[in-house]
Amino acid sequence: MxxxxxxxxxxxxxxxxxxxxxxxxxxxxxxxxxxxxxxxxxxxxxxxxxxxxxxxxxxxxxxxKRDDVVDASGPTIKIKVSHGSYQHDVNVPAQATFGDLKKVLTHQTGLVPKEQRLLFRGKEKEDDECLHMVGVKDMSKVILLEDPASREKKLEEMNRNQEISKACEAVGKVRTEVNKLSEKVAALEAAVRGGTKVADKEFVVLTELFMVQLLKLDSTEASGEAKMQRRIEVRRVQGYVEALDNLKARNSNPFGRSTNAVSVTTKWETFDAGVGSLSAPPPRPSSTRVTKDWEQF
Structure with a gap:
């Protein structure tokens, strides 16, 4: 037929x-x-x-059928696009489609076409619909809405970036404190290597300060770049704690250190029997009496 x-x-x-x-x-x-x-x-x-x-x-x-490229030489119309509290005046060819209008709005709103929803006379329009076919004329009003899924995705990304930024800031503060404490570790190491006796309290206090910074890192929730920075700083703190333990052990064992001669003062206890005393015990009176009692050994 x-x-x-x-x-x-x-x-x-x-x-x-x-x-x-x-x-x-x-x-x-x-x-x-x-x-x-x-x-x-x-x-x-x-x-x-x-x-x-x-x-x-x-x-x-x-x-x-329309050509893919709109004839720019044809008549143009001005469309008033309402986007929230913003108003945009857009000039487009009269034979353009809503998809063409979205491309123009991308430069003014920052929204890519797939993130835009255009409504005319209360109805959402498809990209391939022609403006003049649905009654859009010069000075007609079109409403622009951002796609809800796209807006939600942007909010999630923005919140994630804020969390990463906050975590990076927290790690940065810990890094600053660790840098200050590392200078004290270097000073203790120089003293121990130089043969100076250092009080154990110095090692204990400094180790506790490092542990405080380690707890701050553990309590910091991080992801992405911030998580990697936190991991690096945790390993750095653990390295300083291990170094302090080694210095403390070396400081407690002076004979194991290859150091210069140091002055060692030792106090001796004095016993009645004279054992361990630097002065000899007083002499006992001698006796010439001989008895038959002998001590057995």
Whole structure:
């Protein structure tokens, strides 16, 4: 069955056929490729034939197929776009689509087309809908809404970035304190290597200060870059604590140190029997009396 039909309008007559013969050339040949597009061949009043491509919309409306690139030389219209508390005046070709309008709005709003939802007369419009086909005229008002899923994703990303920034700041404060404590570790190491006897309290107090910083790092929730920085700082603190333990052990064992001669003062206890005393015990009176009592050993 031939599905073609003829349409007459004034001095113009058109012959419409299904898209199986759509891409007409001068030789009259056609490419057979099923689609929802139609070809219209019109006999103009001046004797010229004009081939027009049509496309069938989902609603059953037959409209002329648009070129991918909007003809910028055609008439332009000004559209008032309302975006929250902001108002944008946009100039676009009258034959543009809502998708074209979204591309223009990207430069003014920072929202990419897939993040935009355009409403006209209370209804959301698709990207391929033509402005003039739905009644958009000069100074018409269009409402722009940000896609909820996109907005939620942005909020999550912003919160995550804030958390990372906060964690990095906390790790940075710990790093500053560790740098100060590391100077004291270097001073203790120089003293121990130089043969100076250092009180054990110095090692204990400094180790506790490092442990305080380690607890701060453990209580810091971090992800991404902040997590990596925290891991590095934890290992750094643990390294200083281990170094202090080694210095303390070396300081407690002076004979194990290769140091210069140091002055050692030792206090000796004095016993009645003279054992351990630097002074000899007083002499006992000698006796020449001989007895028969002998001590057995």
């Amino acid at each position: 031939d599905e073609s039909s003829s349409v007459s309008e004034g001095n113009h007559s058109y012959h419409i056929s299904p898209s199986r013969e759509v891409n007409f050339v001068k030789s009259g040949r056609a490419n057979s490729k099923p689609s929802n597009r139609y070809s219209v061949k019109g006999a103009m009043g001046n004797g010229n034939n004009k081939a027009i491509d049509w496309e069938l919309r989902p609603g059953g409306m037959l409209v002329q």
